[in-house]
Amino acid sequence: MRWACILLPQLALDAVLRTREDPLQPLVLVQGPVQRRLVQAVNPAARELGIRRGQTLTAARALSDDFVCVEHDPEHVQYWQTFLAAWAYRFSSHVSLDYPRALLVEVQSSLGLFGPWPRFEQRLRRELTELGFSHRIAVAPNALAARVLVNVADGLAVDELQLPDYLRELPVSRSGFAPEAANALARMGLRKLHQVLALPRASLARRFPRSLLDHLDTLQGLHPLALGAYQPPDDFAGRVEFNFEVESIASLLFPLRRLTGDLAVFLAGRDCGVQRFVLLLEHREGEPTQVPVGLLSAEREPGMLFELARGRLEAVQLRAPVQAFAVRAQELPRFVPAAGELFVERPQQSLAWEQLRERLRARLGDDAVQGLALCADHRPEQAWSAQPQAGAAQLDEPPRPGWLLAEPQPLDDLFPRILCGPERIESGWWDGGDVRRDYYLVETRDGRRAWAFHAAGGAGPMWVHGWFA
Amino acid sequence: MGSVVALDSLLQQRRVWRGRQEVPPAKLQPTGHAVLDAALPSGGWHAAALNEILLPAAGSGELQLLWPTLARLTAEDERVVLVAPPAIPFAPAWAQARVALPRLSIIQASGSDALWAAEQCLRSGSCGAVLCWPERTDDRALRRLQVAAETGDTLAFVLRPQREAINASPAALRLLLELRPNQLRVLKCRGGLAPSHALALGH
Numbered sequence: 001m002r003w004a005c006i007l008l009p010q011l012a013l014d015a016v017l018r019t020r021e022d023p024l025q026p027l028v029l030v031q032g033p034v035q036r037r038l039v040q041a042v043n044p045a046a047r048e049l050g051i052r053r054g055q056t057l058t059a060a061r062a063l064s065d066d067f068v069c070v071e072h073d074p075e076h077v078q079y080w081q082t083f084l085a086a087w088a089y090r091f092s093s094h095v096s097l098d099y100p101r102a103l104l105v106e107v108q109s110s111l112g113l114f115g116p117w118p119r120f121e122q123r124l125r126r127e128l129t130e131l132g133f134s135h136r137i138a139v140a141p142n143a144l145a146a147r148v149l150v151n152v153a154d155g156l157a158v159d160e161l162q163l164p165d166y167l168r169e170l171p172v173s174r175s176g177f178a179p180e181a182a183n184a185l186a187r188m189g190l191r192k193l194h195q196v197l198a199l200p201r202a203s204l205a206r207r208f209p210r211s212l213l214d215h216l217d218t219l220q221g222l223h224p225l226a227l228g229a230y231q232p233p234d235d236f237a238g239r240v241e242f243n244f245e246v247e248s249i250a251s252l253l254f255p256l257r258r259l260t261g262d263l264a265v266f267l268a269g270r271d272c273g274v275q276r277f278v279l280l281l282e283h284r285e286g287e288p289t290q291v292p293v294g295l296l297s298a299e300r301e302p303g304m305l306f307e308l309a310r311g312r313l314e315a316v317q318l319r320a321p322v323q324a325f326a327v328r329a330q331e332l333p334r335f336v337p338a339a340g341e342l343f344v345e346r347p348q349q350s351l352a353w354e355q356l357r358e359r360l361r362a363r364l365g366d367d368a369v370q371g372l373a374l375c376a377d378h379r380p381e382q383a384w385s386a387q388p389q390a391g392a393a394q395l396d397e398p399p400r401p402g403w404l405l406a407e408p409q410p411l412d413d414l415f416p417r418i419l420c421g422p423e424r425i426e427s428g429w430w431d432g433g434d435v436r437r438d439y440y441l442v443e444t445r446d447g448r449r450a451w452a453f454h455a456a457g458g459a460g461p462m463w464v465h466g467w468f469a
Numbered sequence: 470m471g472s473v474v475a476l477d478s479l480l481q482q483r484r485v486w487r488g489r490q491e492v493p494p495a496k497l498q499p500t501g502h503a504v505l506d507a508a509l510p511s512g513g514w515h516a517a518a519l520n521e522i523l524l525p526a527a528g529s530g531e532l533q534l535l536w537p538t539l540a541r542l543t544a545e546d547e548r549v550v551l552v553a554p555p556a557i558p559f560a561p562a563w564a565q566a567r568v569a570l571p572r573l574s575i576i577q578a579s580g581s582d583a584l585w586a587a588e589q590c591l592r593s594g595s596c597g598a599v600l601c602w603p604e605r606t607d608d609r610a611l612r613r614l615q616v617a618a619e620t621g622d623t624l625a626f627v628l629r630p631q632r633e634a635i636n637a638s639p640a641a642l643r644l645l646l647e648l649r650p651n652q653l654r655v656l657k658c659r660g661g662l663a664p665s666h667a668l669a670l671g672h
Contacts, residue, residue, distance in 0.1 A: 351593035351594065352593075352595055353595040353596070356589060356590065356595055357574075360576060360589060363582070364578050368576055368577050368578060369576055370574070370576075370577065371571070371574060371575070372558055372560050372574075373570055374560045374561060375560075384557065384558075384559060384561070397561060399565065400559055400561040400562035401562055402532035402536075402562045402566075403557065403558065403559060404556060404557040404559035405557070406557055446525065446526065446648055447651070448525075448526060467527060467556070469527065469528040
């Protein structure tokens with residue numbers, strides 16, 4: 001087993017920053033009761049202003065007024081840790097959330113697919129940076145050692161033989177002991193872990209609670225550590241809350257890009273696609289506006305999800321300012337990647353037909369893109385369909401016109417030149433769509449050839465039903 | 470005038486106009502009508518360009534002209550898209566003309582949406598041919614379609630009323646269909662002189 005620990009040192013701040021269009025703007029997270037609000041985290045721009053963690057908001061306001069203040073929400077942090085676990089689930093079947101602000105990922109069994117480790121690590125770092133989370137990563141033969149080593153150095157990769165040497169040099173204060181135990185050890189003059197390890201076990205057991213020895217053993221890999229395994233949920237919900245009211249769709253596009261990107265990351269982790277998802281625009285009052293996005297086949301490509309959602313969103317008329325924006329996806333069918341050709345005949349082909357069709361449907365409406373199919377029926381109105389029909393064979397008929405008019409039009413020719421006919425079409429008495437007509441091939445005055453009919457047997461007015469184009 | 474300038478360098482600097490543009494060797498897109506193929510310098514439709522067909526009215530023989538090409542393309546498993554056709558394509562007739570119906574898509578749109586849809590289809594490069602019946606077109610819209618056809622390397626057809634013949638067009642090929650007698654004139658073809666006489670296709 002080999003465990004990677006991904007430590008997220010400023011998870012709360014990153015989670016807020018990534019939903020902002022301008023991450024360089026000074027921003028602080030505050031927490032605490034209204035009377036005494038304490039600064040919980042600051043971004044580098046706010047630090048330049050002199051604002052530090054632990055100050056009261058009043059003190060910070062006294063230093064500068066030019067920063068954005070966001071309420072720190074522990075649930076929000078929890079949500080993002082779970083989200084990142086969903087992301088990491090793509091790389092390993094065993095992801096644990098047992099430690100706060102950290103992910104423990106079993107990587108040994110994934111090395112065959114993503115390895116060797118330096119390349120795997122590079123990929124993890126790149127994706128985390130793209131998602132907007134700062135991170136530290138360390139690898140060790142056991143999970144606890146990985147969690148402790150990431151405290152002291154970023155990018156460590158330690159195997160079984162090196163582990164004792166690294167552990168010996170570890171400062172006691174950063175070895176993950178309970179605070180009172182760490183304090184007691186420090187007061188005893190023990191600075192490094194090898195000094196603690198050199199003490200007789202019996203005396204340690206007498207002076208300290210049992211957990212200390214357990215901790216030491218687990219750290220060295222002598223005791224196994226049971227870790228919870230993350231199970232990805234069956235649906236996705238992402239939400240961005242604004243601390244101002246958004247009145248135009250254009251300002252929703254940046255959060256939309258983030259949310260659809262998150263959805264794509266989630267889908268990649270679960271190896272599934274999405275066929276239907278809903279955009280929720282929450283207002284101050286009343287029900288949120290729902291914008292459903294439906295696709296014909298399961299997809300998960302982030303750019304495409306964004307384009308489609310954008311197409312639907314831009315058609316929406318906002319009835320009130322938006323306070324929060326959410327994406328929900330509940331049906332997550334299996335994703336079957338489209339088979340690509342090895343030799344593409346047309347190298348410029350940038351967009352597959354399926355994606356193009358979705359884009360057209362997103363802007364023109366669900367029914368805008370139709371197919372054409374034959375139906376085995378002699379009545380012209382029933383002889384074709386916009387949906388694919390199974391097993392309809394072509395009937396043996398005289399030539400038919402290329403264009404069929406949706407509504408027959410009167411033939412404005414008193415003495416038409418009849419080229420062919422009549423052909424009687426009489427059918428449909430059983431389903432109520434009874435048709436009894438005599439069809440003729442007629443040449444009109446301007447030289448076009450029309451497919452015209454009048455009621456069977458009679459000599460009523462002629463109607464044009466199609467054109468032989 | 471003392472110095473001798475090599476012809477090659479002048480040509481490379483593009484300071485001499487050569488009178489006739491070099492036609493890039495494009496994919497051959499035969500129309501399926503021997504008379505028309507023989508008359509056109511490109512030996513058929515202009516691939517990756519806009520081909521314009523001007524009609525007196527819908528139903529003037531445009532499908533007889535296009536069906537052989539569409540049948541060939543759909544048989545080659547290429548997708549053919551009809552954008553805003555003037556009437557319902559009557560499936561039995563299209564099947565009689567050997568067009569593979571499953572490869573055919575129809576987009577119902579109007580006005581500027583139709584032009585947008587046609588441009589998207591052309592630009593994507595996933596279609597073998599795109600046929601568009603725009604309601605109103607100006608030079609700019611046609612130019613966009615022309616550029617989209619080049620970008621996506623797709624055969625594009627635009628079908629417009631006869632009265633547009635007097636206006637200039639950026640299309641690479643312009644054909645005018647006439648009804649009485651049933652014939653066809655080539656108004657413009659890129660890369661050569663348009664034949665001056667009318668061609669009878671004969672149905």
